[in-house]
Amino acid sequence: MKNNFRSFSQQEINTFITELGQKPYRAQQIINWMYKKLARSFDEMTDLPREFREQLKKTACISNLKLLQKQVSSDGTQKFLFQLEDGESIESVLIPNARGGNKFTLCISSQVGCALSCVFCATGKLGFKRNLNAYEIVDQVITVKRYLLAETQHAAPLQKLYEYSQPAIANIVFMGMGEPLNNLQEVAEALRRITSLMNFSKRRITVSTAGIVPNIYKLAEIIPEVNLAISLNATTDEVRNSIMPINRKYPLKELLKACKAFPLSAFRRITFEYVLLKGINDTKEDALRLVKLLRGIRSKVNLISYNPTPLQKTMRLFEQTDLKKILEFQSILHKAGITVLIRKSMGADISAACGQLKANYQ
Template structure:
């Protein structure tokens, strides 16, 4: 059986041509799968019953399902998405005054091994396919439709900050973004991709989709500390990462978000703040400071509030835009790896 959602427009066109179907049926199928969120071929009422039966003889519409939904006190909704092979990934829906942001996963697990990250403890199980990435958005849209919507009802922003390193699933993520933008009406400028710093793929990303927003998980100001926290730094160190960021063709009106998870006694000193200012000099950047969101068996602790405020103030005094993301669930605006932490912390 063919999952129609795994096919590109061209592949659906070839298939329908072989079946003797006119071209407009391709657009109809895409419209029903991605805009009307059809969960099965039977939902496509624009197709005649005989056509639906023919299609059902060899194909189906695959879907990602919401297995679990938990609303946190701050309004953030944690989601567990079920995949067809029985695996699951996590997402978070974040309503605020102006936006409804969905954080999606790009891999089941992650191979990057960041020491502060619960997802890292799973290792990499597999990459998500493009249709599974888009399927997370479709699943939430379906849910919002059923509920009559929340906060305006429409997802406005997508962030790749859930499970996985998106640049280690480059083809799946790029193809997924194409589905979102070409078939699902989501603007590339409303999509943010977060990376731990896979340098070669940064250039490739901007060659293929220059309009997406970039968030970089930095988390340290010396190679010694960053390598201890994030093994990727042994391959692409801070200098290489920031030079690559500086070479990206980003317009002056847009900024790269640097995520900085603050870990007590590890990377939270005034000296770190001053080094961070020096590192970001010349870059079009803003900083999201995320006090570590602790969990059972975590090896780190968050700094106290005063330390966080002082760190932020040092940046602000030197005209570096810096936000503190500390309410539950908001962490994912800046740093992958805090999502799972956020989930664990927020679980009832």
């Protein structure tokens, strides 16, 4: 089997190239091609001598995600379903930033499926298959970035493409399929590659968790400065236990204690995601409890309108909270001095909730 350069760390590429009898700077050239110029093969690395490329191709390869399906929403959200080498598939979602300017947020997956079974989530319904390797996480960024640039440049040749490679992806969020803190080692390695090899700022990356408390502490140690988001969705253990089973293991008190201990540099805050479910977690009392829970934590709250999958619509598990109630909820938080945004449900017309495209494809 050939050595897959995607899976190699920087050090492993250096060693491999040195063992081939090549000068160390060749390793850096290859790394630049892979991570900055987004090359998908040795043949695209046109400033490497042809003989060297042929030598590489004999014993090494570069794996690439295969695009199985893409959906584009009327609001500009683009959803990608990628196939992995073992035939499994994952999703990535590209969301236009509200301020425009041709900037996007890329939402990436960290696992195939998810073991946490949050009841409102389509990925949870798929069950857990496996963790993604670091390179499969990074390759989502590379592939979507390449796709985006190629589209912007009207499929310009690669040489042109990287000359224009302004970072159109402005933010990366680990909010796709899977619980990133249940795959911390590979997520941490992916973060290292995205920040050090692709020059992406840690401050523009957010890791979102349903509340794997011990790994919130570890994340702060391993990759400080990355942003933390908590998928909260309830203000009592009773309700949270019923919609997010992980809460039985790590109840609200422990979760919020970990949030209080999470180191935040100046002007940084923890984001609390709160999907409003009619009659479940959207009352005035919930809003008041939320204010209390967040006391002492530098936080901002994203209120999200529930976006049911077609199956969930049929099952009528949950219903969307009315806009009037969402605004009331927001107002209570706002009056308590909490920054609170109502997040539009992007891509509502294209199976944009995580796990939906994969579920529909199978």
